[in-house]
Amino acid sequence: MSSTPPAPQTRRCRPAGEVVLGVDTHRDADVAAVLSVMGTVLATDEFPATAAGYCDLLKWARKSGAVRRAGVEGTGSYGASLSRYLLAQA
Template sequence: MDTHRDFHVAAVLSLNGRTLGIERFPATSSGYGQLVRWALQLGAVRRAGVESSGNYGAALSRYLLSQGIEVFEAPGPGRAARRRRAKSDRGDAEAAARAVLSGRAHAPTKTGSGPAEIARLYIVVRGSAVKAQRQAANQLKAILVTADPALREELSTVSYFPMWNSS
């Protein structure tokens, strides 16, 4: 699958590498269902290659996994290949399918659940909170530079923002 924010392009290949079909589907819950139903009409679907399975293809990857389809991160075509040919969503989807068929796509996608996902989310949220606190403290510090000296002196002892007392 070649994944995008608003749509995904899927290619289905036979075991001998013949292209059975290439279609575009909306990147929505109903679009994922349409994609799987379409693919199953072309034959049994056991494995799928998804480009950007940690980004635009994350929800699609989780949906395919929930349907019992083994999902692999499909490598993009790379710079050299992109220079040799014009970029095409259909071509990228077919290349992703061929990567799975050939075994080049061998890294399973993340399931988006379990302890590793909880730890990842914690790290993201904590980093965001630390950054927001630092920005707020810096803004207050900048405002205090122009404040009345009496107010500045009174607030310099406040310990809520230890960064205020650092230079």
């Protein structure tokens, strides 16, 4: 038996009404989570920190429901471009 926990996997549930997007930003990739308004994690995934990656991230999040709120870590550095993109899409 190995004591190493299994790697996290992408989780997906049925689309819900409104969802909340949370993103942990890094130089090369952004790790995103979609949560129900009650706080249940509906899905997680990783996207490149590029313009195309931002578009894919938002399309992916919208598959779970209407994205009306988002929390982006690092809006003064790595998350600045993603924050601008999300605000422009609102």
